[in-house]
Amino acid sequence: MSAIEKLFSFEGKVIIITGAAGAIGSAAGHLFASLGANVVISDLNEEGAKQVAAAIEKESGKKTLGIKTDATNEADLEKLVKATLDTFGKISGLINNVGWGANTPIWGSDTDKMVKSYLLNTVGAYNLTKLCMPHLEKEPNASVVFSGSMVGVTPSPEFIEYSTAKAGLMNMVRSMAVVSGPKVRFNTVLIGSVDNGDSTLAAGYTPEMLKALSDMFVMKRRGAPIEIAYGMMFLMSDAAQWITGIDLRIDGGGTYKSKMPTKKD
Ligand SMILES: NC(=O)c1ccc[n+]([C@@H]2O[C@H](COP(=O)([O-])OP(=O)(O)OC[C@H]3O[C@@H](n4cnc5c(N)ncnc54)[C@H](O)[C@@H]3O)[C@@H](O)[C@H]2O)c1
Numbered sequence: 001m002s003a004i005e006k007l008f009s010f011e012g013k014v015i016i017i018t019g020a021a022g023a024i025g026s027a028a029g030h031l032f033a034s035l036g037a038n039v040v041i042s043d044l045n046e047e048g049a050k051q052v053a054a055a056i057e058k059e060s061g062k063k064t065l066g067i068k069t070d071a072t073n074e075a076d077l078e079k080l081v082k083a084t085l086d087t088f089g090k091i092s093g094l095i096n097n098v099g100w101g102a103n104t105p106i107w108g109s110d111t112d113k114m115v116k117s118y119l120l121n122t123v124g125a126y127n128l129t130k131l132c133m134p135h136l137e138k139e140p141n142a143s144v145v146f147s148g149s150m151v152g153v154t155p156s157p158e159f160i161e162y163s164t165a166k167a168g169l170m171n172m173v174r175s176m177a178v179v180s181g182p183k184v185r186f187n188t189v190l191i192g193s194v195d196n197g198d199s200t201l202a203a204g205y206t207p208e209m210l211k212a213l214s215d216m217f218v219m220k221r222r223g224a225p226i227e228i229a230y231g232m233m234f235l236m237s238d239a240a241q242w243i244t245g246i247d248l249r250i251d252g253g254g255t256y257k258s259k260m261p262t263k264k265d
Contacts, residue, residue: 007239011036013139014088015236016080018071018128019098021048023196024147027225028095028232029053033060035233040084042069043098063087071098071124072116081131091135093236096125097147101162103204109160117161122169129176137183143236146173147228148188150251159203170247177245185244187235192251194223218253 001009015032019025021043029039033056041056043049046068053066065087069080084091099121104113129144136142151159152166170188177186193200193213200210214221231250234240 008233008237009036010236013037013092014040014084014090015093015095016040016042016084016091016128016132017095017097018042018069018124019147020095021045021052022097022199023225024191024194024228025095025097026052028097028229029056029064030059031226031229031233032236033057033062033064036062037093038062038064038088040065040067040080040088042067042071042080044068044070071128072119074127077124077128077131080128081135085135090139091132092139092142094129094132094136094144095147095232095236096128096144098124099147099149099162099166100199101149101151101159101165101203103158104160106157106160113161114164117165118168121162121165122172125169126172133180133184141238141241142184143240144173144176144184144186145232145235146186146188148173148190148247150190150192150249150254153190153247173247174245181244185235185240187240187243187245188247189228189231189235190247190249190251191228192217192223192249192254194225194228196225216254217251221252223250223252 010032015037017025017029017039020029020041029041029052032039041049041053050066053064057064067080067083069076101117125146146169148170149166151163152170156163173186173188228250231248
């Protein structure tokens with residue numbers, strides 16, 4: 001194995017991924033397994049989790065667990081940690097990837113919707129990380145990566161519940177990072193619009209809105225799930241051993257496109 005291959009080898013690692021029957025989580029599962037990890041595919045969608053786990057196991061030859069978990073249910077999270085330890089004996093990394101948010105007009109939300117979004121996008125990640133910490137602390141270069149969103153750093157009045165919850169997630173991750181070094185590293189992948197099939201449409205985007213979004217990006221297209229997984233891979237790898245508490249933007253240059261008018265505008 002070359003030096004660079006060693007940096008990106010996950011042989012002997014056990015990585016839990018939440019929301020892993022979905023687009024980005026499943027791409028991450030395939031990628032980490034292809035690099036030698038045993039991955040635990042957890043999702044509310046039991047059939048989806050089991051199908052993704054079976055496909056990964058077939059493709060990589062690595063033993064893979066597919067398990068039903070409601071990330072907002074603490075008893076389920078405890079079961080997830082127990083099943084991982086019973087099967088693999090350790091937890092070396094965690095990807096708190098689960099999240100979702102519906103398109104809501106700014107004054108169209110209420111307590112119930114705001115709290116539900118916070119539970120799904122932020123609190124679930126807190127609870128699972130807390131349960132994993134005693135196990136992560138025993139492992140070399142242990143790392144936790146969170147799926148953040150660009151809507152958590154830019155004003156997003158049309159996704160008020162989701163964007164508020166994702167903004168909270170980011171600062172939670174930084175707080176975890178400052179108290180957990182040097183044993184465990186914590187980083188967020190700040191995700192721009194990624195093609196996840198019907199899921200974005202279900203959140204309230206129309207195909208016309210998605211086309212307009214793509215045109216706004218410097219890279220002129222939405223991202224592919226694997227392009228986010230590559231960022232997660234870097235943050236979890238030995239190449240990132242001195243990186244903690246950062247937000248890695250993977251957004252097709254969406255944020256930094258100049259808004260200044262030019263002569264041709
Ligand atoms: N796709 C994008 O454009 C985009 C942009 C920014 C951030 N993100 C974030 O990336 C992450 C993954 O997004 P994706 O595009 O792969 O989404 P996706 O909709 O394809 O997958 C999300 C998965 O989460 C699962 N899920 C929903 N509620 C759950 C619960 N209570 N417990 C456990 N699992 C649950 C769903 O069954 C689904 O499989 C999310 O946190 C999302 O907010 C995505």
